[in-house]
Amino acid sequence: MSHREHLLSGEALGQRYALAVPQTALAGMTGSQLGRRAGTSIDFQDYREYQPGDDLRTIDWNVFARTDRLTIKLFREEVNPHLDLVLDASRSMALENTPKSAATLRLAALLGTAAENGHCTHATWLAGDGFQRAANDTMLPSAWDGLAFTSRRPLDEAFTILPPRLRRLGIRVLISDLMWPVEPLSILRRLADGAAAVFVVQLLAQADTEPPEHGNIQLVDSETGEEREIFVDATVAAQFRDALARHRESWDAACRQTGARFVSLVAEKLDASLPALEEAQLLVPA
Amino acid sequence: MPFLTYPLALLAAAALPALAAIYILRNRYRRREVSSLMLWEFAVLSREGGAKVNKLQLPLVFFLELIALALLVTAATGPRWQLPAHARPLVVILDDSASMLASDGAASNTLPANSPRTKAAAALDDLLKSRKFLSIRLVLAGPKPRVLGSAVTTAPEVRELLAQWTCQSPDSALDAAVALANDLGGPQSQLLVLTDHASPGSEFTGNRIQWWAFGATQPNLAFVNATRTTHGEADRVLLEVANYSASASASAAYRITSGSNLLRSATLTLEPRARQRLILNLPASTPAIEATLATDALAADNRITLLPAVRKRIRVQNSLEDATLRSLVDKALDSTGLRSSLFAAPELILHNARATPAGTNAWGLRLLTHTNNLAAHTGPFIVDTAHPLARGLALDGVVWTAGAPGTNQFGLPIVTAGNTPLLSATEDALGRQQITLHLVPDRSTLSATPNWPILFWNLLTWRARETPGLVESNFRLGSEVAVRALTNSAQLTLPSGATRVLTKTAEEFVLEPETSGLHTVTAGVSKWQFAVNLLAPEESDLANAKTGKWGEWERPEETRREYSSVLWLFVLGALVVMVTHLFLVTHSKGRV
Numbered sequence: 001m002s003h004r005e006h007l008l009s010g011e012a013l014g015q016r017y018a019l020a021v022p023q024t025a026l027a028g029m030t031g032s033q034l035g036r037r038a039g040t041s042i043d044f045q046d047y048r049e050y051q052p053g054d055d056l057r058t059i060d061w062n063v064f065a066r067t068d069r070l071t072i073k074l075f076r077e078e079v080n081p082h083l084d085l086v087l088d089a090s091r092s093m094a095l096e097n098t099p100k101s102a103a104t105l106r107l108a109a110l111l112g113t114a115a116e117n118g119h120c121t122h123a124t125w126l127a128g129d130g131f132q133r134a135a136n137d138t139m140l141p142s143a144w145d146g147l148a149f150t151s152r153r154p155l156d157e158a159f160t161i162l163p164p165r166l167r168r169l170g171i172r173v174l175i176s177d178l179m180w181p182v183e184p185l186s187i188l189r190r191l192a193d194g195a196a197a198v199f200v201v202q203l204l205a206q207a208d209t210e211p212p213e214h215g216n217i218q219l220v221d222s223e224t225g226e227e228r229e230i231f232v233d234a235t236v237a238a239q240f241r242d243a244l245a246r247h248r249e250s251w252d253a254a255c256r257q258t259g260a261r262f263v264s265l266v267a268e269k270l271d272a273s274l275p276a277l278e279e280a281q282l283l284v285p286a
Numbered sequence: 287m288p289f290l291t292y293p294l295a296l297l298a299a300a301a302l303p304a305l306a307a308i309y310i311l312r313n314r315y316r317r318r319e320v321s322s323l324m325l326w327e328f329a330v331l332s333r334e335g336g337a338k339v340n341k342l343q344l345p346l347v348f349f350l351e352l353i354a355l356a357l358l359v360t361a362a363t364g365p366r367w368q369l370p371a372h373a374r375p376l377v378v379i380l381d382d383s384a385s386m387l388a389s390d391g392a393a394s395n396t397l398p399a400n401s402p403r404t405k406a407a408a409a410l411d412d413l414l415k416s417r418k419f420l421s422i423r424l425v426l427a428g429p430k431p432r433v434l435g436s437a438v439t440t441a442p443e444v445r446e447l448l449a450q451w452t453c454q455s456p457d458s459a460l461d462a463a464v465a466l467a468n469d470l471g472g473p474q475s476q477l478l479v480l481t482d483h484a485s486p487g488s489e490f491t492g493n494r495i496q497w498w499a500f501g502a503t504q505p506n507l508a509f510v511n512a513t514r515t516t517h518g519e520a521d522r523v524l525l526e527v528a529n530y531s532a533s534a535s536a537s538a539a540y541r542i543t544s545g546s547n548l549l550r551s552a553t554l555t556l557e558p559r560a561r562q563r564l565i566l567n568l569p570a571s572t573p574a575i576e577a578t579l580a581t582d583a584l585a586a587d588n589r590i591t592l593l594p595a596v597r598k599r600i601r602v603q604n605s606l607e608d609a610t611l612r613s614l615v616d617k618a619l620d621s622t623g624l625r626s627s628l629f630a631a632p633e634l635i636l637h638n639a640r641a642t643p644a645g646t647n648a649w650g651l652r653l654l655t656h657t658n659n660l661a662a663h664t665g666p667f668i669v670d671t672a673h674p675l676a677r678g679l680a681l682d683g684v685v686w687t688a689g690a691p692g693t694n695q696f697g698l699p700i701v702t703a704g705n706t707p708l709l710s711a712t713e714d715a716l717g718r719q720q721i722t723l724h725l726v727p728d729r730s731t732l733s734a735t736p737n738w739p740i741l742f743w744n745l746l747t748w749r750a751r752e753t754p755g756l757v758e759s760n761f762r763l764g765s766e767v768a769v770r771a772l773t774n775s776a777q778l779t780l781p782s783g784a785t786r787v788l789t790k791t792a793e794e795f796v797l798e799p800e801t802s803g804l805h806t807v808t809a810g811v812s813k814w815q816f817a818v819n820l821l822a823p824e825e826s827d828l829a830n831a832k833t834g835k836w837g838e839w840e841r842p843e844e845t846r847r848e849y850s851s852v853l854w855l856f857v858l859g860a861l862v863v864m865v866t867h868l869f870l871v872t873h874s875k876g877r878v
Contacts, residue, residue: 092321092322095319095320095321096319097319177321177322179321179322179324179325180322180324181322181324204321205321207320208320208321212316212318215316216314216315216316217315217316217317217318218315218316218317218318219318219319219320219323219326220317220318220319220320221319221320221322221323222319222320222321222322223321223322224323226323228323228326229315230326239328240325240326240328243325243326243327243328244325247324247325
């Protein structure tokens with residue numbers, strides 16, 4: 001299947017969901033949702049004394065008649081919340097012999113569609129040699145283009161080379177396998193800076209979670225090409241599982257520390273894992 | 287290449303590369319791409335830190351299998367290894383002749399303390415204490431070699447077997463005994479000859495045979511001949527004494543007794559290597575006599591026992607029709623001294639009738655004196671000299687006139703003239719001999735020659751031999767004794783009192799006495815006694831007895847060429863390796 005087909009598949013899947021927008025995320029360009037600030041909607045918010053420069057049309061003349069004081073009426077603003085979708089575009093997300101890249105595309109398309117359903121604007125960032133937006137990323141996911149998982153750089157280097165211009169008070173979702181040896185907080189702090197909400201979705205292939213069968217294995221790093229020859233036995237397999245669990249725990253702890261939410265999914269079981277995204281309050285049924 | 291001559295080894299060797307291929311394939315690394323090596327850092331560290339452990343486990347099993355296969359391949363080639371000297375079998379040849387009992391002290395019939403036999407037994411005992419042998423077998427070298435018991439391994443077992451080494455034989459066939467020992471022990475065996483004289487040659491020594499002699503040159507007087515024969519109505523005793531001293535003349539007292547009666551007692555003086563005969567005429571009724579010499583080096587040849595000579599006489603019935611001829615035959619019969627009075631059924635009937643005479647025990651001699659087609663034969667006569675009737679006949683110059691026989695109905699010809707049988711014999715269904723003599727006496731000269739009584743002496747002797755009992759009563763040790771009996775079983779009583787059951791061969795019991803002294807054969811109600819005396823001049827002659835050792839067993843260059851199979855060692859090694867392999871595999875929890 002091509003990328004387009006995976007995106008279409010994710011788009012179809014996302015029709016059932018809408019992005020769950022937290023109150024803190026109600027900011028942005030004029031839109032269809034009520035924002036936190038005063039605006040031009042018809043929903044009354046508050047009164048305050050007139051100050052020079054205020055629109056004379058907002059003066060409540062009834063109050064002036066009773067109190068002889070110039071008082072203006074404040075109305076809620078109407079905004080469109082924003083979703084910044086950050087995709088790890090490293091080669092590990094297209095691990096050979098796994099549906100990892102397909103699941104990434106499907107999940108991104110699902111979230112993009114859910115954002116559309118939630119009247120949110122959205123942008124899709126590819127973390128490769130710096131952050132770049134995907135072509136046509138403001139359109140429906142099936143129109144996205146330029147999604148390639150070919151980078152050999154980890155995410156932290158991409159932040160260093162060219163950081164993304166993420167919308168303030170936007171919802172930020174990172175989709176990655178998180179397979180690089182770096183302190184999670186350094187990434188999360190950058191993501192959480194000015195964000196209304198941050199979600200970290202770890203998407204792993206089944207092969208990432210289970211060690212190989214016993215025997216001599218030559219491991220090849222999909223990003224660096226580095227090779228290691230090891231003998232896998234029961235002990236080594238157990239050590240691998242422990243290392244993976246510790247890695248997840250470190251990200252989960254860092255997420256809690258920064259107010260982000262951490263969800264781990266398995267590519268082969270993506271459809272069955274979607275309730276986990278609802279539990280994390282990223283998606284709500286449409 | 288010798289290896290190619292072992293198909294099994296070749297097949298097993300093919301497993302070696304197969305095993306190596308299995309391990310090479312097993313050790314190949316499967317390639318697998320992973321998202322990152324960060325989760326395997328511990329494994330990399332572990333592998334680097336514990337690499338030796340992992341590498342050791344694999345090669346250990348591999349090398350164990352390789353070693354097991356190599357051992358089996360080697361085993362399939364039938365490996366042979368040097369045989370240590372002490373692991374060889376030993377075959378001891380024991381000289382069983384009487385001279386092994388010679389003693390320089392007071393001789394006795396028991397084992398003298400300083401006899402060659404005693405010294406040899408002690409030397410053998412010392413040898414067995416100082417060296418170990420795979421097995422020990424004993425071969426007794428008498429007139430015929432005989433294996434003594436089965437193979438043993440310890441000195442006490444050998445001592446037990448040596449009790450049968452009695453040294454009573456008149457001769458020792460050591461060459462035949464060595465040949466038997468060689469066959470018995472095989473090519474790896476070591477042979478030891480224990481005797482009292484020197485090795486006859488280098489073929490009896492060498493790297494496999496040791497020849498140990500324990501004899502000593504000593505003067506010795508011995509009876510070397512002793513007979514007691516009939517001499518008319520008396521018995522004539524002949525004794526021959528030899529002095530086997532190398533240099534000095536010797537004197538010895540001798541006694542001849544019969545029971546408690548002293549028949550003669552005197553002193554003999556003999557020059558070195560000289561012999562002297564003693565002749566004694568005794569009444570035939572004299573029972574067994576015993577002759578003894580004074581004690582000297584060898585006791586066995588100082589005592590002689592002689593029983594009365596056997597006198598078998600035949601009851602003859604002369605039924606010839608012609609009085610002249612009958613008288614002529616009677617004279618010849620009487621001259622033999624073998625005719626007894628006719629007090630019972632005849633054992634031989636002389637007649638002219640064509641029919642076979644009656645009587646189950648009677649032989650017949652038919653004289654055919656008919657005058658039809660007479661022919662006077664003057665020779666040459668064809669005589670079957672092997673026949674008992676023809677012994678001693680000399681027919682040159684004899685005129686033998688006989689009528690021509692009608693048909694060849696007279697059995698086996700013994701004397702013929704051309705194709706005319708003159709004397710023939712046949713055996714009838716009852717085992718009786720029927721003899722036919724064609725002779726016209728008044729026209730022949732046979733009855734006027736010595737052949738006439740000889741012929742009848744032969745006839746009576748032959749008949750006497752066919753009667754139950756012994757032919758002689760005195761034998762040399764080692765000679766064969768034949769006893770004719772009507773029964774199918776008989777019992778021999780030895781001088782020691784022990785008895786032995788005899789087996790009948792053809793019509794008689796044949797035995798070879800192994801000891802000197804009086805023996806008794808009992809068959810049914812009949813009982814016969816005979817005496818056996820050593821009478822072995824070569825054993826009595828101790829002039830050639832020697833002490834010494836010849837030959838060596840251990841020659842390193844010979845030992846190196848002798849190998850023994852060690853197949854079992856390699857198979858055992860392979861088993862041990864496989865058990866170790868199994869232990870490692872089962873206790874490694876699948877890590878190998």
